[in-house]
Amino acid sequence: MNGHTHHTDDRRELQMARSMCCHCQSEMAGEYFCDRCVKVQPVSKDLDYFSCFGLPRRLAIDTQVLEAKFYELSRAFHPDFYQNKSDAEQSISLGNSAMLNTAYRTLRDPIQRAEYLLDLEAGAVKDIRTSPPADLFEEILELQETLDEFRESDRSSQHAATLRAKLHTDRTNLEERQRDMEARLQQLFGRWDALQDRGEATEQARAERTLILKDMRDILSNRTYVKNIVNDLVATIA
Template sequence: MDEHTHNTGDRRELRMARSMCWHCQSEMAGEYFCDRCVKVQPVSKDLDYFTCFGLPRRLVIDTNVLETKFYELSRAFHPDFYQNKSDAEQTISLGNSAMLNTAYRTLRDPIQRAEYLLDLEAGAVKDIRTTPPADLFEEILELQDTLDEFRGSDRASAHASTLRTKLHADRTALEQRQREMEAQLLQLFGRWDALQDRGEATEQVRAERNHLLKDMRNILSNRTYVKNIVNDLVETIA
């Protein structure tokens, strides 16, 4: 008997890509090994990452639970176990493993987790802001001028040294602003999770959800812009 038939009772949580086994056409009940022919089944491409790991759509999650579930599923689908299987089973194993790896990387990072949830709940969120956040507009314009001046200077000159010192200070200030944005996001994460836990579907709750999504999207967009500026600073003054 195939080694994957053991202890499958607790591994029936992922929706499959089809309602019938791809190999023997038996009806599938959601498990990812067919009870009849014991062939591995492809995880549904429509499955969201939270459901993949049995997690609710929350933004504050237990990363230990996430990691435990990830390793459990990784062992079930690891390509090493399918080296002597059919080409179809090897392909399914690789596809399932790739999906799990992407899902795990996304959910273990708070920012990527928030971006992913926003994508699920409110459409595309990763549009890169092309203008500075309103409260940083003048500072960013001045910083860009300083960067341009530094790039065109003699790096060994005293003037370049002065500019470099200013740019280091600007970097520190922007990194502090980035941390403040992340603190604001954590507060919004808590409010989102509390709203999810209430499980209400009133018009007021829907309006509050949309407001939270909009606020998170704005902060994430601002953070992305600031992060890109910081990266530009680091590359320029390295």
């Protein structure tokens, strides 16, 4: 995530504070360019990636629309088109392009998109899972032992072959588990979008929102944990 996760719950206020052209100091209404002097403006640090592309905070995104908007903004910001401009404009173009590229990369991938939305809605959480999720605890401890045993074994022995076969089975099981988690995530994504679409401000809606975000965070961190285990496993038996 490269630390591009600064945000504030009251970003509207911050955006207002910036509503002055940084070149001609006029009050401007334009989104990325000053209406008066037509010069590029730095994209506010507090503008979230969804707003940057003019998209609502939903987890189902039309990637064609996202791509088209990315290309459009690239044409607006890319340093190639600022070669003859002032140093200040060149520097803004560079910063905006870098931000735009990060935003596109984040929203293009459904998992990164969900992680980013979680950061926005519930704050960045640095706790990276270091122990297996409860429902996989036994299974993963056993797998770690098998992996250690395999690493120390003589690769040409019968014992190593048995261990390898077992690791293959474990891999299949874990991959099945990953697919399962992804399916559950998709469900949660759908529920989130539906809740947002309804836009209710009831106590019940707020409770559901909290629940969806919590479940999403749990599954995402479990998913990352299992993914790392599988990568390690694949690298070991390769």
